[in-house]
Structure formats: C-alpha cells, structure tokens
Amino acid sequence: MRSKFWLFSLSLLGILLYGICQVRAAEKPKSVRIGLMRTIFKDTPDSLLQILMKPFSAVMESQTGLSGDLVMTPSYDKLGKQLSDGDIQVGVFHGFEFAWAKLKYPELEPLMLAVNNKAPLKSYVVVADNSDIKSVNDLKGKSVSFARGNREHCRLFMEHRILPANTSAGKFFSKINNNADAEDAFDGLAAGEVEVVLTDSAPWESFKTQKPGTAGKLRVVMISEEFIPAVIGYNPKKLDKNIRDNFKKGMLSASENPKSKRMLEFVKISSFETIPDDFSTQMVEMLKSYPAQ
16 A cells, blocks of 8 residues: 555656656756655655656656656745745645645646546544444544555644644554554454554545455544645746646646556546636635644
8 A cells, every 4th residue: 555655646746747748839948847745755765766756857858858857845835935936847735735835925826636536535534333433522542543655634634623732643542553554454443453543535445345344344433524636836937838838738638648547547546637716715715624834
C-alpha cells in the first residue's frame, strides 16, 4: 500500500510532464519549474525521491527540449511564495493547502484539479462490527491504527473533527500504530488487535473489494466531508499565456491518451478536470472548517 501511495504521487508528476510535452508555443522557455508539496511524498525517503524523479526530467527534455526542473517544497507557504515570485511556474498542492496559500498570495489561481471519481477524497473512521463505539465521542482511550499512506486530509480531519482542542493524538488514544499499511490495519481491526482505524477512502474501498468477508466484520462510524482534490496552481503574471493554455490542454486530454490513461487508472486518478464554477465557494467553506495552519 505504501509503494502504491508514492507511485500515485510520482505518476502525478509523470502526467504533469506529459502535459508540458504538449506545449508547442513558438517561443519556449529554457525550463519549466514544477513545485511539489513534500507532504504529498511524506512516506518516501528523500534519497529515493532523488532517484525516482530523474527519469521524468529526461523524458520531458527529450520530448520538448525543455528542462523539467522538479522542486520539492516543504510547506504551502513557501510554494505559494515561489509561485508569487515566479521562481516556480506550476505548483501542486493538496486542495486545502492551495486555499491556505491563496489567502496569503491572492494572485495565485487554480489551473485544474486531479480527480478520482471512483473514490472521493474523504476520511473514514472504521471499527469492528461488534464494537461498542457508536460515535466520535466514544473514541477517547481507544487503540488506533493510522493506515500508512493516508494522505494529509486524514491528519487534518483527525485534528479538527476527532481530537478535542489542544489535545494530541498521543494523549487522546491509548495506543497508536503508525506502521501498518491499510490492509494490515483492517485485518488487525477484524482480529481485535486494535479498536479503531483511521483511513483514506481509496484504501477502504479497495479493501472492501479485495476482502469482502473481512470487510463485512467492520463498519464505518464516521465519514468526513469531501475534501477539495489536488490543485495545480499558478501565478498568471509569471506564466506565459500560450504555455499555460497548451499545458492545460495537454493535461486535460491525458485520460484520452492510451498510455496516460493506463497510468491514471493504475494510480486511481480518473482525470484532470477544469476548475468548477463553485470552486471559490468550496474554498471558503473549507477554510471555515479547516483554518490555515
């Protein structure tokens, strides 16, 4: 499950570079710098990232003549500033992180979303079917597994929807297991090794399909609201319009390309999609529930 998580992230990079490969502007810059949130790759060691990122730059350069410079950024604030200053041309954020960055750097704009229609971006609190846990109020003092590979919205959900104010997970739960992948976490829950699993939507949906018998011994007691998908953002003042439009066109058509479509299906991305009309409203609501950190 862990390897699938960073494969998801690296494949997202691959599709982004595919989009840049579609750029056919008359005048091309020497390089296009893509900034990526380090939180997207939280389970991947830096040493491994350096090795895995090199082929993408090579593919981009051979296809377009552009030097694909991929930059890992530790915080949404720094990535927002890099886009604002023009040090980075395109940035990949978690949806809520883009909302936070735009508060401080209002010139930033969303270019498109990376969407998985089969597994909406939600968090699940799962317990054994025979458990006496009925709601979030019953979770205090329980043992919990945080499925390895959970994306950042799961942490955010836990901090704002489960933990009381000014309380850490270590003080709230009696025991925490951070080392199990999602399948092992669910198996352990069914076997009575832990009392609660906090999981991302995609692993839970996958587990129900792969092990319906074991999943039938479990039940969901809490589901988060749907989070904004990953946002590809940019600064209109720092990215050439022709490059932007061709880049966008290339990524939006990625699911129509046989090779890219297979990659998307493997990592459970349905498509890149245009920004919905109510996106600003979605960000306002997200900020109400999950204020900037």
